[in-house]
Amino acid sequence: MFRFLSGFGSYWMLLGRVFAKPEKHSIYYRQTMKELVSLGLRSIGIVTIISFFMGAVITLQTAYNTENPIYPTYLIGLGARDSIILEFSSTIVALILAGKVGSNIASEIGTMRVTEQIDALELMGVNSASYIILPKVVAAVLFNPFLTLISIITGIMGGWIVGTSAGVITSQEYIYGIQYAFIPYYITYSLIKTVVFAFIITTVSAHQGYNVDGGSLEVGRASTKAVVYSSVTILLFNVILTQLLLS
Amino acid sequence: MIRAGHISKSFGGRQVLTDISAVFEPGKTNLIIGKSGSGKTVFLKCLVGLLEVDEGEIYYDNVLFTGLDFRGRKELRKQMGMLFQGSALFDSMTVEENVRFPLDMFTNMSYDEKLERVNFCLDRVNIVNSNSLFPSELSGGMKKRVAIARAIALKPRFLFCDEPNSGLDPKTSIVIDELIREITVELNMTTIVNTHDMNSVMENGEKIIFIEEGAKCWEGNRNEILKSDCRILNDFVFANALARQLKDSSK
Numbered sequence: 001m002f003r004f005l006s007g008f009g010s011y012w013m014l015l016g017r018v019f020a021k022p023e024k025h026s027i028y029y030r031q032t033m034k035e036l037v038s039l040g041l042r043s044i045g046i047v048t049i050i051s052f053f054m055g056a057v058i059t060l061q062t063a064y065n066t067e068n069p070i071y072p073t074y075l076i077g078l079g080a081r082d083s084i085i086l087e088f089s090s091t092i093v094a095l096i097l098a099g100k101v102g103s104n105i106a107s108e109i110g111t112m113r114v115t116e117q118i119d120a121l122e123l124m125g126v127n128s129a130s131y132i133i134l135p136k137v138v139a140a141v142l143f144n145p146f147l148t149l150i151s152i153i154t155g156i157m158g159g160w161i162v163g164t165s166a167g168v169i170t171s172q173e174y175i176y177g178i179q180y181a182f183i184p185y186y187i188t189y190s191l192i193k194t195v196v197f198a199f200i201i202t203t204v205s206a207h208q209g210y211n212v213d214g215g216s217l218e219v220g221r222a223s224t225k226a227v228v229y230s231s232v233t234i235l236l237f238n239v240i241l242t243q244l245l246l247s
Numbered sequence: 248m249i250r251a252g253h254i255s256k257s258f259g260g261r262q263v264l265t266d267i268s269a270v271f272e273p274g275k276t277n278l279i280i281g282k283s284g285s286g287k288t289v290f291l292k293c294l295v296g297l298l299e300v301d302e303g304e305i306y307y308d309n310v311l312f313t314g315l316d317f318r319g320r321k322e323l324r325k326q327m328g329m330l331f332q333g334s335a336l337f338d339s340m341t342v343e344e345n346v347r348f349p350l351d352m353f354t355n356m357s358y359d360e361k362l363e364r365v366n367f368c369l370d371r372v373n374i375v376n377s378n379s380l381f382p383s384e385l386s387g388g389m390k391k392r393v394a395i396a397r398a399i400a401l402k403p404r405f406l407f408c409d410e411p412n413s414g415l416d417p418k419t420s421i422v423i424d425e426l427i428r429e430i431t432v433e434l435n436m437t438t439i440v441n442t443h444d445m446n447s448v449m450e451n452g453e454k455i456i457f458i459e460e461g462a463k464c465w466e467g468n469r470n471e472i473l474k475s476d477c478r479i480l481n482d483f484v485f486a487n488a489l490a491r492q493l494k495d496s497s498k
Contacts, residue, residue, distance in 0.1 A: 023352055023353075024351070024352055027351055027352060111338075112338075115333055115335060115338075116331040116332070116333055116335040117335050117336075117337055117338070119292075119297050119329075119331065119335065120329065120331060120335040120337075122297060122324075123295055123297065123324055123327060123329045123407075124324060124325070124327075124348075124349050124352065124353075125320075125321040125322070125323075125324035125325045125353070126352055127321075
């Protein structure tokens with residue numbers, strides 16, 4: 001319990017330093033652009049591939065579990081659409097990114113810590129927490145909504161291509177299904193969750209990396225902890241946000 | 248000038264530094280020597296504020312560093328440069344970007360002015376045609392020299408070097424020692440070097456502090472060290488037969 005409270009306290013103290021006034025805006029802007037490429041653009045590939053196949057599987061599973069003449073076939077498209085928008089493209093993609101981006105952030109910052117690069121920044125008079133972490137948070141919060149939109153589009157396309165190829169639904173029924181009873185707020189809900197999850201992934205992982213004490217073994221441990229803690233926090237906030245935004 | 252008074256530091260009940268007082272003079276290479284684990288690095292990190300002291304005071308000229316708040320320390324740190332044991336170059340930056348970093352961060356110089364300063368610093372440490380290389384492409388000695396170039400980019404008044412010769416061959420170690428001594432005089436810096444390299448002690452030891460088990464055990468210079476009767480110091484400095492012969496011949 002004491003360790004939890006101590007870690008929680010140090011997380012908030014770190015956030016206080018991260019959001020302090022930047023030393024030089026032009027340098028932070030440049031760093032943010034680099035992080036947009038590193039954390040954002042380089043995640044498009046994995047998000048696209050996973051979303052395509054998950055969309056396909058969701059469509060096939062919906063089709064095989066609704067093989068009943070009472071249900072109209074277009075419900076397969078509707079079910080796939082809502083599953084992808086409400087849960088898959090925000091929460092599941094966030095969990096995947098917690099693994100990819102979170103471990104990357106924790107190991108990068110952890111390595112900077114054990115090789116004294118963070119000490120070097122501090123000694124120069126640079127707010128190391130802000131210089132290293134703030135651009136990552138800004139980049140993820142700005143870019144992850146685009147990843148979610150890409151995930152939604154490719155997921156729905158995956159369901160359409162595989163669903164029609166497997167013969168579980170026709171193209172017309174699928175397209176009718178994804179348009180039927182569409183609630184635009186669901187997109188807003190998904191994007192709000194994405195922004196919160198992006199903040200959680202970057203800050204929780206950065207906190208783990210920043211507080212590494214030791215050598216390469218501890219960097220590995222911090223990387224694992226970053227993924228576990230980010231994932232658990234995402235799941236917790238998923239429940240809270242769903243209750244707040246959809247109730 | 249840096250003045251440390253009655254510095255004590257402990258970690259979780261384990262006393263690492265006990266009541267260390269010392270004065271480090273400008274224009275001189277001040278050495279802190281002692282065996283591994285004696286507390287040299289902790290003392291150096293306390294001096295630059297990377298570790299908080301439990302007791303004692305540290306003055307930079309007449310400014311009480313230990314009494315400064317975060318902003319005050321930040322300002323003072325712009326006058327400090329440090330060469331870390333592992334060089335601590337930024338992996339994601341090239342040699343040029345590493346040296347330019349403090350200039351980018353704290354000056355309003357134009358790109359050309361910064362480049363001129365970077366090239367001057369790199370030239371000063373004998374690094375040529377390596378601006379676009381990354382730290383992973385450099386040898387240990389080159390990394391140390393680039394780290395020195397970065398440390399002096401802002402013309403600091405205080406230079407700290409933590410084991411500058413660790414991992415280097417004897418010849419490269421001498422080059423690094425000479426470089427530190429030369430730039431200390433050129434920039435009239437107060438330089439403090441942590442070392443257990445006896446060659447450095449004999450070459451650069453204008454002022455030497457010997458730390459044993461976290462306490463100051465002896466203070467003097469390279470000439471006095473040869474005549475010292477301090478048994479613990481002699482056991483450390485003249486640990487091998489050749490060094491003992493040197494001491495005997497100096498008597």
